[in-house]
Amino acid sequence: MxxxxxxxxxxxxxxxxxxxxxxxGGRLLLxxxxxxxxxxxxxxxxxxxxxxxxxxxxxRSVERPQKNPRTSAVELQxxxxxxxxxxxxxxxxxxxxAEHLLIQALTINPNSIDTLADLAKLYLTTHREAKAExxxxxxxxxxxxxxxxxxxxxxxxxxxxxxxxCFAYQEALNRDPQAPERSAALGRACIAAHRFKDAAPLxxxxxxxxxxxxxxxxxxxxxxVQLSDNAKAEEVYRRINKxxxxxxxxxxxxxxxxxxxxKTTEG
Numbered sequence: 001m002x003x004x005x006x007x008x009x010x011x012x013x014x015x016x017x018x019x020x021x022x023x024x025g026g027r028l029l030l031x032x033x034x035x036x037x038x039x040x041x042x043x044x045x046x047x048x049x050x051x052x053x054x055x056x057x058x059x060r061s062v063e064r065p066q067k068n069p070r071t072s073a074v075e076l077q078x079x080x081x082x083x084x085x086x087x088x089x090x091x092x093x094x095x096x097x098a099e100h101l102l103i104q105a106l107t108i109n110p111n112s113i114d115t116l117a118d119l120a121k122l123y124l125t126t127h128r129e130a131k132a133e134x135x136x137x138x139x140x141x142x143x144x145x146x147x148x149x150x151x152x153x154x155x156x157x158x159x160x161x162x163x164x165x166c167f168a169y170q171e172a173l174n175r176d177p178q179a180p181e182r183s184a185a186l187g188r189a190c191i192a193a194h195r196f197k198d199a200a201p202l203x204x205x206x207x208x209x210x211x212x213x214x215x216x217x218x219x220x221x222x223x224x225v226q227l228s229d230n231a232k233a234e235e236v237y238r239r240i241n242k243x244x245x246x247x248x249x250x251x252x253x254x255x256x257x258x259x260x261x262x263k264t265t266e267g
Contacts, residue, residue: 075108075109076109078105078108079105079108079109079112079115082101082102082104082105082108082115083101083102083105083114083115083118085101086098086099086101086105086118086122087118089101090122095122095126098122099119099122102115102118102119102122103119106119113139113142113143116135116138116139116142117139117148119135120132120135120136120139120151121151123135124151124155124158127158129155129158129159130155130159132151132155133152133155133156133159136148136151136152136155137152139152140152140171144175146172146175146176147172149168149169149171149172149175150168150169150172150182150185152168153165153166153167153168153169153171153172153185153186153189154185156168157188157189157192162189162192162193163193165189165192165193166186166189166190166193166195166198169182169185169186169189170186172185172186173185173186180205180206180207180208180209180210181206183202183203183205183206184202184203184206184210184213184216186202187199187200187202187203187206187216187219188219190202191219191222191223196223196226196227197227199219199223200220200223200224200227203216203219203220203223204220207220212243214240214243214244217236217239217240217243218240220236221233221236221237221240221253224236230257230260233253233257234254234257234258237250237253237254237257238254241254
């Protein structure tokens with residue numbers, strides 16, 4: 001026979017368990033009803049929106065709009081048209097109209113290197129060297145082109161920025177070391193910058209290919225005079241005399257240098 005004390009404990013335990021079950025079940029029932037009410041309210045909201053004519057936007061990833069190839073082709077055609085028109089105006093020396101056309105082309109395609117180059121060249125030929133300099137400094141960063149460095153050097157030179165011109169012309173010569181014109185341009189810039197020692201070999205190199213260029217010969221002769229190398233200066237003036245036999249100024253310089261050399265030798 002089970003003791004009465006155990007029976008009493010069992011009754012209390014079962015009563016407590018039943019109470020817990022009733023509490024948990026009640027909460028679950030309340031939560032279920034709350035969820036159902038929430039679902040019904042959402043459905044009602046959507047239904048109300050549909051009745052008012054609202055459209056639901058489908059969620060999708062945003063893609064960057066791609067440029068229509070046809071549009072790009074049209075723009076390219078417009079740029080070329082403006083450039084051709086600018087070329088015609090430049091030939092007619094209508095520089096203001098040519099500039100306007102090139103700027104219109106750049107409005108369509110600001111990254112067009114050819115258009116920038118044409119505009120820079122226009123500025124250079126119309127003696128707007130500061131504007132040409134700005135564009136050529138931009139162009140040499142966009143494309144490693146010998147002509148761009150050469151024209152940048154010319155823009156510097158025409159503004160009296162001879163040291164800067166030397167650096168730009170040197171870059172052009174580095175890319176085209178066999179061209180005598182590159183050596184000559186750098187030699188002129190070096191003379192203008194009073195770098196006579198650097199100028200002499202550059203002019204000699206250019207004259208190896210341009211032996212009848214009397215302008216370069218005169219520069220070389222004066223370069224040797226500045227270096228106090230009278231013997232070489234006289235030698236160059238004698239080369240000029242063969243090409244310009246009637247140039248009395250050259251004859252006088254030969255005489256002066258010859259007598260100076262003689263006195264130096266006698267001394």
